[in-house]
Ligand SMILES: Nc1nc2c(ncn2[C@@H]2O[C@H](COP(=O)(O)OP(=O)(O)OP(=O)(O)O)[C@@H](O)[C@H]2O)c(=O)[nH]1
């Protein structure tokens with residue numbers, strides 16, 4: 188093998204980490220073009236894809252006389268999207284640099300498709316919000332920023348785009364930057380130490396400050412977008428750091444003699460595994476070690492305390508595991524545990540409650556009304572719930588929570604629900620996974636809202652969640 | 655991986671530790687209690703963990719799941735993940751193969767051996783039977799991939815499968831790039847891309863009404879390179895045609911086609927013997943081979959990392975039919 192191929196082999200073997208980011212911002216601000224530019228300039232586009240996009244661009248007369256490639260076509264993959272030149276649903280694309288593998292969610296800007304933008308942002312470590320330099324902060328920018336604040340996205344980056352169309356004017360940029368900072372202050376974005384905020388001038392079309400710093404914006408001394416994305420810590424890095432181990436049980440692994448034939452063929456001791464019983468799930472936060480004391484939380488029981496005697500993963504015995512690993516945990520005592528129960532670091536989970544005080548991003552054309560019955564999916568458990576009252580909705584113009592009695596499509600608001608069984612609810616601010624839930628329509632099964640546990644009856648006033 | 659330390663290794667380690675130092679410094683500045691003992695998972699470990707979580711969710715929430723298994727690399731990886739998810743127990747669902755009748759014999763052989771090794775139940779939906787019964791018509795171009803939809807839906811209905819795992823990846827195609835991890839299908843198996851449910855955090859909503867079913871794509875977020883690195887890391891066996899071998903081929907549509915029962919050269923197409931491998935395995939009548947000397951999985955990883963063509967672009971005639979070929983087939987209930 189030549190040294191060149193050897194080096195290439197080594198490079199591909201380097202363990203990279205995963206980072207997820209999404210785009211947001213008003214319609215036509217250039218989100219898809221930016222994503223296309225990032226993919227293109229980081230050499231993630233293969234020749235046949237680029238050829239197809241170039242052909243379509245030429246067929247549609249993109250760029251007029253000048254010609255060029257419509258980079259948005261790299262993500263706008265549906266026929267309807269190409270015909271209308273807009274994004275309808277999230278496109279997931281992938282690229283890697285030496286440091287990181289990126290999962291990129293290109294979200295729509297159109298208000299009608301806000302539910303898809305919430306989808307893309309809910310799993311993102313960072314969101315890049317675009318603003319058209321000619322238009323500044325729009326209502327949809329404010330809507331998206333409030334969704335990001337609601338979801339407590341760890342890093343929000345604002346890209347002031349189409350800077351080429353305002354002659355690379357520093358003044359235009361500074362004005363928008365000041366507006367953005369004002370909005371962020373009003374929303375509380377960045378103020379609780381959860382989100383950082385960075386504003387970057389870019390031209391998605393030409394590539395300025397996207398992968399490399401541009402000479403056409405000499406007044407901007409900060410990093411290019413990709414540099415930022417390469418160095419920000421991912422959210423699960425932060426989650427693994429948390430001290431409170433949380434493990435919603437997905438299912439019980441209890442083969443009772445029905446052992447995997449391949450494992451048996453590989454020498455698994457059939458007798459030793461006859462009474463095997465382990466609880467399978469994904470660690471949502473924190474870490475666990477063999478020997479740790481844990482509490483098992485199940486409805487209708489006081490938390491029961493026991494000890495972790497094994498952490499198994501496909502034939503390996505681990506001493507320790509952390510979020511977001513999927514493992515199977517064995518416990519010292521024979522306790523009746525089922526899907527929907529939670530295993531947590533001993534003594535760290537408060538009493539389960541059937542009163543849910545929630546923030547909701549309402550994503551359905553069917554409005555939410557007081558007295559309505561819905562389903563709530565929290566962790567691995569789904570329960571019925573009654574909407575006791577809607578306590579307010581966010582006014583996008585002022586960012587004040589105004590009194591309301593219902594929530595409509597794209598509203599962000601507060602409601603109080605009564606659950607049919609108590610759940611180990613935790614404040615979303617401190618527990619991203621055990622503080623999140625879905626609201627589901629019991630009739631057609633559709634997802635109605637993204638829900639966040641706003642507070643717990645036992646919370647202090649100052650810990651309560653504002654949006 | 656090799657345990658020898660070379661100078662490249664040292665350099666890479668240094669690069670890595672620099673990156674880790676800055677991340678650690680950032681963490682310390684935020685959390686106030688310094689780094690913890692928990693190491694950051696590699697991207698492959700994170701993807702694996704995500705996939706296993708999804709597989710377990712579907713098994714826990716659905717009555718009767720099945721896994722689409724063609725013997726192709728993505729479905730082999732899916733099955734491998736399923737064995738890990740339920741270890742030391744058996745994989746708790748059957749596998750379903752839609753047989754076009756135009757298969758590479760070594761792939762069918764591999765399929766049968768795998769099913770046997772894992773003690774699984776195999777359900778086969780046969781395109782040939784539908785053609786023989788006159789319920790499907792052979793296409794003018796001889797390609798049978800698009801004909802798989804009807805037998806697939808039939809098998810789903812007859813076996814009352816309410817969830818079907820697929821090895822689809824979002825990086826394969828621009829329509830797949832838009833699909834949710836749990837994708838709802840109506841009574842006709844149709845996908846409605848303009849009206850997908852929101853999919854929030856890692857909370858998957860698999861509710862469906864009678865007649866509807868769900869397609870589950872646990873490896874949505876994997877790229878072709880991730881798949882190969884994982885195959886290498888986990889030492890997963892694949893059908894031999896994924897690795898470079900000598901084969902009689904002829905050129906058609908800019909691809910190398912294997913000479914076989916259903917894939918015969920026209921008089922003006924010369925047959926030659928070449929060193930080739932397959933990047934995808936599908937219907938023998940529309941899947942092309944690529945010239946390659948990658949005989950081992952390590953060679954393939956290097957080759958894929960350096961490739962300038964997408965796997966479907968390089969090897970699948972069925973996706974070339976129109977710009978939105980995949981979207982149209984998916985809307986009609988294809989994988
Ligand atoms: N001059 C200039 N034009 C741009 C730039 N970025 C995007 N555009 C153009 O703006 C238009 C809209 O771009 P898109 O990328 O489709 O916008 P989008 O934000 O993805 O739109 P939606 O997803 O539908 O909300 C296209 O015609 C782009 O070519 C830029 O930096 N400079």
Ligand SMILES: [Mg+2]
Pocket residue numbers: 218219220259273274293294295296
């Ligand atoms: Mg777009």
